[in-house]
Amino acid sequence: MDRVLSVLLDVVTSTLVLALVSLGLAVVFGLVRVINMGHGAMLALGAYVAWTCVNRGIPFPVAVLVATVAVGIVGLVFEVLVIRHFYEQPFETLLISWGFYLVVTELIKLVWGTDLRSLPNPLPGTLSVGGAGIGNYVAVISLISAALLTATALVLYRTDLGVKVRAMIQNRDMALMLGVNAPRMYRSVFAVGAALAGLAGALIAPMFSIEPDMGTLWLVRSFFAVIVGGLGAIVGGTLVGSGLIGGATVVFALFSKQVFAQTVVFALAVIALRFRPVGILGRR
Amino acid sequence: MLRVTGVAAGYGRGVVLHDVTFSVAQGEVLGVLGRNGMGKTTLIRVLAGLLRARQGSVHVGDVDVTREAAYARAGHGVAVVPQGRGVFAELTVVENLRLGRMAAGRRARPGRLDEVFDHFPRLAERRKQRAGTMSGGEQQMLAIGRALMAEPQLLLLDEPSDGIMPVLVQQIARDIRAVNVDEGLTTVVVEQNVPMVASMAGRCLILESGRIVAEGTPDALAQGGDIERHLGV
Ligand SMILES: Nc1ncnc2c1ncn2[C@@H]1O[C@H](COP(=O)(O)OP(=O)(O)OP(=O)(O)O)[C@@H](O)[C@H]1O
Ligand SMILES: [Mg+2]
Numbered sequence: 001m002d003r004v005l006s007v008l009l010d011v012v013t014s015t016l017v018l019a020l021v022s023l024g025l026a027v028v029f030g031l032v033r034v035i036n037m038g039h040g041a042m043l044a045l046g047a048y049v050a051w052t053c054v055n056r057g058i059p060f061p062v063a064v065l066v067a068t069v070a071v072g073i074v075g076l077v078f079e080v081l082v083i084r085h086f087y088e089q090p091f092e093t094l095l096i097s098w099g100f101y102l103v104v105t106e107l108i109k110l111v112w113g114t115d116l117r118s119l120p121n122p123l124p125g126t127l128s129v130g131g132a133g134i135g136n137y138v139a140v141i142s143l144i145s146a147a148l149l150t151a152t153a154l155v156l157y158r159t160d161l162g163v164k165v166r167a168m169i170q171n172r173d174m175a176l177m178l179g180v181n182a183p184r185m186y187r188s189v190f191a192v193g194a195a196l197a198g199l200a201g202a203l204i205a206p207m208f209s210i211e212p213d214m215g216t217l218w219l220v221r222s223f224f225a226v227i228v229g230g231l232g233a234i235v236g237g238t239l240v241g242s243g244l245i246g247g248a249t250v251v252f253a254l255f256s257k258q259v260f261a262q263t264v265v266f267a268l269a270v271i272a273l274r275f276r277p278v279g280i281l282g283r284r
Numbered sequence: 285m286l287r288v289t290g291v292a293a294g295y296g297r298g299v300v301l302h303d304v305t306f307s308v309a310q311g312e313v314l315g316v317l318g319r320n321g322m323g324k325t326t327l328i329r330v331l332a333g334l335l336r337a338r339q340g341s342v343h344v345g346d347v348d349v350t351r352e353a354a355y356a357r358a359g360h361g362v363a364v365v366p367q368g369r370g371v372f373a374e375l376t377v378v379e380n381l382r383l384g385r386m387a388a389g390r391r392a393r394p395g396r397l398d399e400v401f402d403h404f405p406r407l408a409e410r411r412k413q414r415a416g417t418m419s420g421g422e423q424q425m426l427a428i429g430r431a432l433m434a435e436p437q438l439l440l441l442d443e444p445s446d447g448i449m450p451v452l453v454q455q456i457a458r459d460i461r462a463v464n465v466d467e468g469l470t471t472v473v474v475e476q477n478v479p480m481v482a483s484m485a486g487r488c489l490i491l492e493s494g495r496i497v498a499e500g501t502p503d504a505l506a507q508g509g510d511i512e513r514h515l516g517v
Contacts, residue, residue, distance in 0.1 A: 160386055163379050167372045174370040177332050178434065179358035179387035 006132035007254065011247040013134065013142045015239070018246035020145035021204065022222035022238050023152065024196030029226055030234040031169055031189045032087060037097040038078065039197050039222065040215030041104035046071045046201025047210045048112050051119055060122040060206075067202035068195050074104075075194020079187050087186060101215075108212045117210040141203055148196070153235040165189070221245055221262075224269045230282030237281045244280075245269065285310045285470040286331070286438055290340035293330045300326045301494040304340070308438075311468040313461070315485030315502070317475060317515060323494040324474040325367050328442045331472070332364045333357040344438055358387050361437030365444060367474075369427040373416025377407055380415050380426055384433025391435035400429040403459055421452045428456070432463060438470045439463075445477040457483050478502075478517055490514045 025039045046067040053063030078100055086092045123136040156162040168175040168182055176182055201215070208214065222242075229241025245265055252261035273279070286308040294300040300323045308314045318324045329335040331342060333354035341350040349357050363384075364370075372380055381400065385392050401408035404425040410418065415426055424444060431439055441460065445453040457480045463469050464484075475481045481488060482502035490498040490510060498510040505511050 160382065163375065163382055164386065166375060166379075167383055170372045170374055171370055173334055173354070174366065174372070175383075176334065176354035177358055177362075177364045177366070177370075178383045178430075179355050179389065180383075181355045 002131045005130055007250065009129060009132050009134050010250045011243075013138050014246040014250045015243045016142040016145040017138070017204065017207075018221060018225055019149060019238050019242035020141065021200045021218050022225045022242055023145075023148060024193040024200065025219075025222045026226045026229070026234050026238040027152070027196065028190055028193035030231070030237075031165055032186050033090065033169075034083065034087070034093045034097065034190070035090065035223070036190075036193065037094060037219065038075075038100035038104065039097075039193075040219030041101040041108070042071050042075065042194050042197035043201035043204075043215040043218055044108055044210075044212060045074065045104060046198035047205035047214060048108055048117075049198070050202035050205050051117050051210055052112075054119055060119075064199065064202040068199040071198025071201070072191050072195030075197075076187065076191040078194070079190040083190060084183065084187065101219075105212050105215075112212070114212060119206040119210065121206050137206060141207075144203065149235050149239060156234065220266070224266060228269050228272060228279055230279030233279070233281035237279060240280050285312070285345060286472065287343040288331070288340070289343075291330060291337045291342065292339040293326060293335055293337050295326075295335075299338075299494070301330065304491075304494070304496060306489055306496060306499070308470055308472060310470055311464070312487065313464050313471045313473065313485045315473050315475060315481035315488035316491055317478065317481060317488055317511070318491035319476065319515060322491045324491055325442055326494070327491065328364065328366070328440050328472075328474055331440055332362060332366075358434065359389060361391065361435070363387070363431035363434040363436035363439050365424075365427045365431050365439070365441045367442040367446060369420075369423045371415040371418075371423045371426050371430070374414060376412050376414055377418075377426055378411045380430050381407070381433050384430035387434035393435065396433055396435065400432050403432070403463070404429050420447050421449070421456075424448055424452075424456060425459075428459065436469065438472070441471065441473040443475055443477075444473065445475060445480050453477065453480055454483070460484055476515070478506075478511060478515065482506075 021043065025036060028034050028036045049067040049070050050063040053066050054060055082096060083093060086096060121137050123140060125136045126133040127136055127139050156166065164175065164180045165185065168180055168185055172182055225241035225245045226238060228244055229237030248265045249261050252264050288307065289305050291304045292299060292301055304327065316324055316327065326335065330337050333349065333352055337350055341348060343349065344360050344362060347360055349360060381397060385396065406422055407425055407429055415423060418426065444456055448456065460471065461484050464471055473481060473484060485502060488500065488502050488505055489496050490505065492514050497514055498505055511517060
């Protein structure tokens, strides 16, 4: 019984952690239709900025905020200088953002070196949930992820801004004729996506080792989560996709090595997409 | 209210509009007639700011909007009901109307939503319905209602009769006319449906291959043979 509960908790927290990491990618992909390969590098950048802050004696929560803002600004600059000239050219943005990934990763190596770094767990200890144990920090991160998903849904479905954004992705010309400043909206969405990547990178930093390429596997996982979840279904899709990719990996890992489990899940995702290319919650 | 001077516009290398000049007085309803592919929608796109004029200028009121983007023109009170209606299919009726109110910005007045529902009671019955699931006629009402929510100074309509049954066409013509009379709203309506335009517009232009080839009251154009000559009806 405890074992089942413990696996269940593991599935839930893995899902929410992956959803946290994927959200920035999902927002940018869902709203401005850019597959931002740079997302992986932005995660790593967030982790490094947080690491530096903590090592300068800045409290971890503040370090997370600094990382969020810093990476958000990097995303903003990248949008203004480059990406904005290539919207609606999916292949070009894919390549360019991949280039961005490589450049940022190399810059990270220049600034911080290639040694593994780590951050101490800000909330050591475990929490007992009905007999099963769960790390305090993982629990908090899961809650933050759930809160961010909820906030995103509220903004999209309950505010004027959300109506404008949803209108813009359906019919850009009509939204323009209704006074929506689409260029500014695209820029903000891109910057928010980057900030979310910085936030996620900083938050997961204490759970994994920090290295320049740390974003790669996360990029692949969140990419699958977003695609499997469904194009355009930003919040629901991210959650469902993360559940399938993150949760399924936990389950398969019960029977095999982690790496093998991951591979099996990716293979299944590819097959699933073969039959439902728009993803599970996606339309059109 | 609207002054278009020597406008040329097109796509890629092709020029669609040639030296188009006309103006519309405050409170007037101007009809623009033309067969398929004569450049009516292109004209609307130029007026709305979706397509740059290559030559010439567009003034709305005293403001030169020639170089302004579409969203900025919306800020100056230009509202558009595009060909094909342009409702946001995934949004509800109320959300579509809310977008109109947001476009109104500081011009927004309380009670406008009720006025729009008075004009189009069918919309009031369907507030929460997704716009994409409504009939063509209802979508047209929604597109017009949304434009009215924006408290426009200038209303541009691109073939509002397109795909709508005749009874409803007359109804929509009356609605547009009523708004024009009640609010003095300056209106440009692009159409192929001559009777509809004749019932609404005090003055008409005929567009042929991107040039204005005739101008006058609907009666004068009919009697002078221009309608038959250029529209074949
Ligand atoms: N996006 C575009 N790219 C290239 N050419 C275009 C484009 N849109 C329209 N055209 C061309 O411009 C010309 C005028 O088109 P426009 O849509 O303005 O005609 P219209 O009078 O509105 O016709 P309809 O009554 O069928 O709506 C046509 O020859 C058309 O092929
Ligand atoms: Mg047309």
